[in-house]
Amino acid sequence: MTQPLDIVGLCGSLRKGSLNRMALRLAGELMPPSMKLDIVDWRELPPFDADLLAAGMPAPVGALRERIARADGVLFATPEYNFGLPGMLKNAIDWVSRGADQPFAMKPVAVLSATPGPLGGARVQYELRKALQYLHAMVMVKPEVFIGMADGKFDAQGHCTDETTRKFVTEQMRAFEPWIAAVRRMGSATG
Ligand code: FNR
Numbered sequence: 008m009t010q011p012l013d014i015v016g017l018c019g020s021l022r023k024g025s026l027n028r029m030a031l032r033l034a035g036e037l038m039p040p041s042m043k044l045d046i047v048d049w050r051e052l053p054p055f056d057a058d059l060l061a062a063g064m065p066a067p068v069g070a071l072r073e074r075i076a077r078a079d080g081v082l083f084a085t086p087e088y089n090f091g092l093p094g095m096l097k098n099a100i101d102w103v104s105r106g107a108d109q110p111f112a113m114k115p116v117a118v119l120s121a122t123p124g125p126l127g128g129a130r131v132q133y134e135l136r137k138a139l140q141y142l143h144a145m146v147m148v149k150p151e152v153f154i155g156m157a158d159g160k161f162d163a164q165g166h167c168t169d170e171t172t173r174k175f176v177t178e179q180m181r182a183f184e185p186w187i188a189a190v191r192r193m194g195s196a197t198g
Pocket of ligand 1: 020021022024025027028085086087088089090091121122124126127
């Protein structure tokens with residue numbers, strides 16, 4: 008039996024009741040059985056400091072880099088903070104980006120976002136895509152998923168009660184599998 012594709016989930020919010028973690032779990036629930044989501048905790052990362060890096064890659068950074076390198080794809084779900092990326096998430100990306108073997112290069116990535124406001128994180132997704140583009144990550148363009156008014160779309164157990172959201176997330180996850188295959192083909196074609 009073939010192993011399911013290994014998808015690492017990175018949540019841009021650290022809080023327990025995060026809507027974005029609920030959205031990540033929803034994606035894990037709705038993705039095809041040929042994919043499996045592992046939501047990775049990266050809260051142990053220190054603030055980026057080049058002097059710290061010069062003394063050796065901190066262990067939590069090494070572990071995160073290795074986990075991303077091993078994954079078949081990465082799925083981000085992030086809130087928008089002040090029209091941009093949450094500082095902690097940007098810090099994590101900055102750490103992971105250091106070194107020639109940075110693991111986002113040619114990595115298939117999908118992005119979604121959730122906010123209690125109406126736009127669903129429309130602005131933060133472009134900030135995230137910009138940083139990942141610099142790192143040569145292969146970020147799927149469409150379908151885009153912005154979960155606006157998200158606090159009314161999940162129940163107290165974190166279950167998504169909104170059929171439209173479930174449909175959009177299902178479609179995105181269905182598209183992610185062929186995207187991963189396409190990126191692999193491109194990788195083998197370009198050597
Ligand atoms: C926010 N929030 C927010 N929402 C938004 O749509 N645009 C924004 O620019 C901001 N800015 C912002 C800054 C900071 C510092 C905080 C803490 C919050 C609201 C945010 O979307 C909301 O708190 C989400 O619920 C956070 O995501 P999680 O933790 O639920 O995943």
